[in-house]
Amino acid sequence: MPSLARSRFLAVLALPLLGACATVPAPSAGGNTPDRPGSAQPAPPPTRPAPPPASAGFRAPRVMDLPGLEGVIGADAEALERTFGTARLNVWEGDARKLQFTGEACVLDVYLYPLRPGAEPTATYVDARRASDGLDVDRAACVAALRRR
Template identity: 65%
Template sequence: MRFSIALLLVPLLAACTTAGGSTAPGASAPPPRTGTVRVPPTRPPAPPPTAGGAFIAPQVMNVPGLEGVIGSTVGDLQRQFGTARLDVYEGDARKLQFEGEACVLDVYLYPLRPGAEPTATYIDARRSSDALDVDRVACVRALRGR
């Protein structure tokens, strides 16, 4: 019997503790907080140290059919495709853009070791008309054949 009474009192006690935190009738709630909270600035984590300084060797694209482009220097690329429409430098990287009726070819050149001449390590290709991606090998062939 005592156990049954104790079980009946549990919900009542729970209601009292919940109600104890509420505001009594007629009393007003505390005003909402206003103002700004300042969050200290964060810094991105530093890149892991590399041997010999900040040089990071690029990944080189390996797609069958692009062997004559990947690994080429600026001079090699100009002999294959003519004068680049765009020639953009960013640090030790370089981007050349070649354009034909069929497609636009973006060639990204990076040095493979510190102080080395940049060579083509990656290419992108898209249609000239609507900028949708196209097959890189087909674009290279089309630009060589113009």
């Protein structure tokens, strides 16, 4: 019988471990429990956080500063089209804009971003590539070639 006593002893020791596995129902959001119906105040209505100010996600762009790009960097879309003609592409993405100008020698991509919240986008970055094969070319040389048209 020592083994029966030992089994009972082990069973008694295991009870607290089994109790730790049990779940306890959480009180409802309104605080009403089965033993106290209607004793809590109703839950407040859900609230929405205030929308962030328009400038909350704004990041000022880096402005390219390379020789030969004077008159391009800092120009708005109208000034660029006066200089290079009608853009082949005019793509808006949020408050940013991309204009693409093409010639026989090269393709010029001009990226326009607002410098402060709500401002008109101006050219801050330029990229250029050969029209024939898409290889990078000197930006200033492409600007000069497209200005001569």
